[in-house]
Amino acid sequence: MYKVLIADDERLIRITLKNMIDWQALHCEVIATVKDGKEAYRIFQEVHPEIVITDLKMPEMDGIELITKIKKESRNTQVIVLSNYSDFELVRDAMKAGAFDYLLKITLEKEELTRIITQVKENCEEGGSSQNEEEKQGIKELQQCMVLSKNEHIIDVKEYQRALAQPIFQEYEDFYQLAYFRVDNINMLYEGKFKEHARLQSNLRDLIRESISLYVKHQVIFISNHSGVILFHSAEKLRIITICNSIMRNIEQYLDVHLSITLSDIQRTLKTYDEVYMQVVQAHEQRFYKGEGVLIHSxxxxxxxxxxxxxxxxxxxxxxxxxxxxxxQANELIDKTLLYMRENHIVPRQVLEYTIFIIKNTIKI
Structure with a gap:
């Protein structure tokens, strides 16, 4: 049973978190809910919970200080922070201090809380794996940078360089290729066959590893349960293309889901990793027109x-x-509209906005 500690100065938030999900079903127990960081730290020292959920702004001791103190005593304790839309800088500081992930209070829902707790539990379990602490910390720091970048937080290139300076990434300095992967139509899958989101990540991880030869040095880093990157230490582009096609084929065969991958060109330095990462993420939007289960070149x-x-x-x-x-005539016009969008390669987001605009006005009629 995983022990969970909740710290927030808003009583309603504490009550909501405690009652939002079935903690017992997740093999968790909320041992305490407290209103400030000082009390949270005292309980942490007494009980040593595996999971801590904390607000960032609290009296006596704020969330950043609490995370820092917890991580000094226990690297394996997983911390989730609660934030508001205006707390971007604090969220970045929390991630740098060692937080696992963050949740927005205003959009907090049962499914999201369940997902992140399940993922946190897996991280707790991996704490006892053969991978040493130094390697895990390096991967975690890079993962945090990528999560924040993808969610449109401004990340200083120095934060990427600090993460990539870890020994685990040193051999990638001479050359590497970066592959960004994401399961297609994920919202439909989560509503259907993969309601346990963490199970999807576990299955994806296993199939990706099985699809890559032991002789190809690589790191698999998940950004969410359904997306992530594979960092290949290879200058053989055709070989990596073959591996990526194999990954997509195996995942479709064994999981019956489509996965698309965007592959970077061969890179000769890690100094531009942040740029290369955002290039493959942005290029992945080509899937909007290319369809499902496709390999895209950045x-x-x-x-x-x-x-x-x-x-x-x-x-x-x-x-x-x-x-x-x-x-x-309406159906013909819809077909013409979609053909125009495809032929002119209109920004996917604008296609959706245009479609929504038409639907809303059609409803009014």
Whole structure:
């Protein structure tokens, strides 16, 4: 049974967290809920909980100081921080101090809390693995940088360099390739066959490892339960392409899900890792037009174009067709609209916004 300590100066938040999920079903027990960091630290020293959930802004002792003290005494204790939208700088400080992940109070839901607790438990279990503490810390620091970057936090390149300076990454300095992977249509899968999100990550990790030869040096770093990167120490591009295709094929065969991968070109220095990482993440949006289970090369570049509303009349014509109940014409216009988006390679987000705009106005009719 995993012991859980909750610290937040808002009584409602403490009550909500304690009652939001079935802790027993997750083999966890909330041993205490406290209103400040000082009391939380006292209980931590007495009981040594495996999991601590803490607010960042508290009286007596704030969340950053609490995390720092906890990590000095127990590296294996996993800390989750609670934040508001305006706490970006504090969240970064918390991640640097050793927090596992963060949750936004305003969007906190049962599924999200369950997901992160399940993932935290796995991290606790991995604490006893053969990987030494130095290696785990290096991977964790790089993982935190990538999580924050992907969520549009501004990360100083020095933070990446500090993480990549760990011994575990030194041999990648001469050359490497970076592969960003993500399960396609993940929201539908989470509603269906993979309601236990951490189980999906475990299955993905096993299949990725089985698909890569022991003679290819690599690191698999998950950013979420359904996405992550593979850092390959290889200058053989065709070999890595073959491995990536094998990974996608095996995951489709054994899990019956599609996974797409975006692969960087061969890199000769880790100094630009942050740029290369964001390039593969952004290039992965090509999947919007390429379909499911595809291998994308980041050097294809960002070929998206902005949607120019003044040049379009599809929405006007479509709304007129719906108003006249000419649904055959409406369907033809929908096909023309989608064809225009594909041929002009419009930014995926703008395609969705345009579609939502049409649907909302159609409903009004």
């Amino acid at each position: 050097e294809e570049g960002d070929l998206f174009h902005s949607l120019q509303m003044n040049d379009l009349q599809y929405h006007v014509e479509l709304l007129e067709a719906v108003q006249k109940k000419n649904f055959h």
